[in-house]
Amino acid sequence: MPGHHSARGRRTTERKGDVRERAILDTCEALLTHKGYDAMTVGDIAQGAGITRGALYFYFGSKQEVVTALVARTVEHLWERSRVTAQTDEPRQAIAAAMQRTVELWNEHGPVLRTAIDLSLTVPEIGELWMHTADLFIAAITAVLEHAGIQAGAAPDQASAMARALCWMIERTFYHASQESREKLQEASATCEHIWLTSAGLIT
Template identity: 30%
Template sequence: MPAAADELPSTGRGRRPPRPSGDDRELAILTTAERLLAERPLGAISVDDLARGAGISRPTFYFYFSSKDAVLLSLLDRVVEEADTAMREAFGSPATGARDGWARAIGAYYDTFRAHRPLTVAWAQARSTSDEVRGLWSAVFERWVQQSTAAIDAERARGAAPAGLPARDLAVALTSMNERVLYATFSGDGPAVAEADVVEVLLGIWLSAVYGAAIPD
């Protein structure tokens, strides 16, 4: 008795490839965007480029994203979640000492954004033209400032760091420094710290600012 049509063994010939799911298409758009941003700036990438790279039509692209900026926002969400996870692990795991704790936090921040260098540069540039990108980044920045403020306050409370500038103001200034230093290093915009030295330079400044002359080992 012959098998039913849906039971026939597959030879791989004459069959249509499986249709990608909605999630697959969205991921293909995001992957294409990150790949193209490594080759050229966002302004030189069109919706047609994104659709073609993802293997979909232009109308299908608009089913998933309203614009190029929306793609950039979705990518920012994903990478920020990576950074937040890394930072939570760095702040939440026992450290061998203050220097080790700050080094892991700064290293996690640096490693995450270095892994997405073209996106980091694109977001920094898009903030001047996109209210949505600027708003999302401000919210992210605020979370990191709050984490750093709490860590500085904790070091002062246990007597490891001296009283000084308000902890939040210090956290804002230091986190802003991180952002600018990484952007310059990744983009080559203006004087920049060499990649191999970034974490150590940032760590040294954070330790000096938080602990003053009594920098921990």
């Protein structure tokens, strides 16, 4: 019986830990929106999460570690969108769905995604997460282009090279548009979608 109670206690502790970690990450995201990465402090995060600085350090060693975990949580949604896009056989439908899902994610988590881009060159862990995300999107875009009849390959007029350019165009376009308004982001998405469709030979 003591063993049974001990196991139940551990499960409860784990659940409490999950709740606290989620509160830390949610607070960090809110602070990125209202204060930005540079102005945000560990004390701000702890206070917003309703814990002490010491308790926060039980979960994360620094502000940078909190943001890295938040980026990891957020890009998982991007990975799911890229997977769904790659599995859709009809190119027009795949392109429209991919752009709409990406707009939704930028609307929901724009400050996190912009912070990931800003820190990707100076924080190796975030850089790895962001490059992995880009690689997944490039693979998904490549698959859509090939389904549309673009020749496979890495030459400038072939699918993988075109996909790489489209991926980084979308990233940079969304980065800037998301800082202005939801309307600008939707307009930017429509432009990127048009360019992608044109590149795939689906409109002229």
